[in-house]
Amino acid sequence: xxxxxxxxxxxxxxxxxxxxxxxxxxxxxxxxxxxxxxxxxxxxxxxxxxxxxxxxxxxxxxxxxxxxxxxxxxxxxxxxxxxxxxxxxxxxxxxxxxxxxxxxxxxxxxxxxxxxxxxxxxxxxxxxxxxxxxxxxxxxxxxxxxxxxxxxxxxxxxxxxxxxxxxxx
Numbered sequence: 263x264x265x266x267x268x269x270x271x272x273x274x275x276x277x278x279x280x281x282x283x284x285x286x287x288x289x290x291x292x293x294x295x296x297x298x299x300x301x302x303x304x305x306x307x308x309x310x311x312x313x314x315x316x317x318x319x320x321x322x323x324x325x326x327x328x329x330x331x332x333x334x335x336x337x338x339x340x341x342x343x344x345x346x347x348x349x350x351x352x353x354x355x356x357x358x359x360x361x362x363x364x365x366x367x368x369x370x371x372x373x374x375x376x377x378x379x380x381x382x383x384x385x386x387x388x389x390x391x392x393x394x395x396x397x398x399x400x401x402x403x404x405x406x407x408x409x410x411x412x413x414x415x416x417x418x419x420x421x422x423x424x425x426x427x428x429x430x431x
Contacts, residue, residue: 277361277363280361281361284360284361305322305338305341306338306341306342306345308341309345309349312348312349314344314348315341315344315345315349318337318340318341318344319337319341321333321337321340322334322337322338322341325337362429363429363430363431364427364428364429364430365427365428365430366425366426366427366428367425367426367427367428368423368424368425368426369423369424369425369426371424372423372424373396374396374421374422374423375394375395375396375420375421375422375423376392376394376395376396376397376398376400376401376419376420376421377391377392377393377394377395377401377419377420377422378391378392378401378404378405378417378418378419378420379391379392379417379418379419379420380408380412380414380416380417381416381417381418382412382414382415382416382417383414388412388414390408390412390414392404392405392408398421401419405417
């Protein structure tokens with residue numbers, strides 16, 4: 263067996279780790295579905311809102327009530343066949359996940375906001391605020407003026423913006 267070259271071994275990127283996790287989740291979702299016999303002890307569950315599924319499930323319920331095991335089995339077979347053909351599987355509970363990489367960027371259509379709050383004071387914070395500003399220089403100028411007037415030296419500054427996710431590739 264070939265041994266890996268130690269010089270080429272590296273830590274997986276976050277995207278590679280996420281992709282591997284998604285592949286593993288998909289593999290677990292497919293277990294027992296493709297190429298494997300269906301467990302007959304687990305009756306198929308009708309897809310909500312599907313009239314055909316509901317009719318076949320009702321047929322199965324009537325057969326159960328009449329203690330007709332053969333008709334129950336027939337209804338289950340027909341329900342599984344319908345779900346395979348119309349819904350892509352035995353139940354809607356199974357899903358195929360795909361990792362799609364996105365980049366988070368600042369929304370260019372909205373201006374960011376800057377703000378400062380004076381948190382100086384003996385017993386309680388001063389509470390004075392610069393109010394929302396469109397540039398950090400405006401906030402710094404407010405801080406200088408407030409410090410000159412009050413001798414307060416401690417401020418909490420905030421930055422807020424809007425972000426959008428852009429699909430990569």
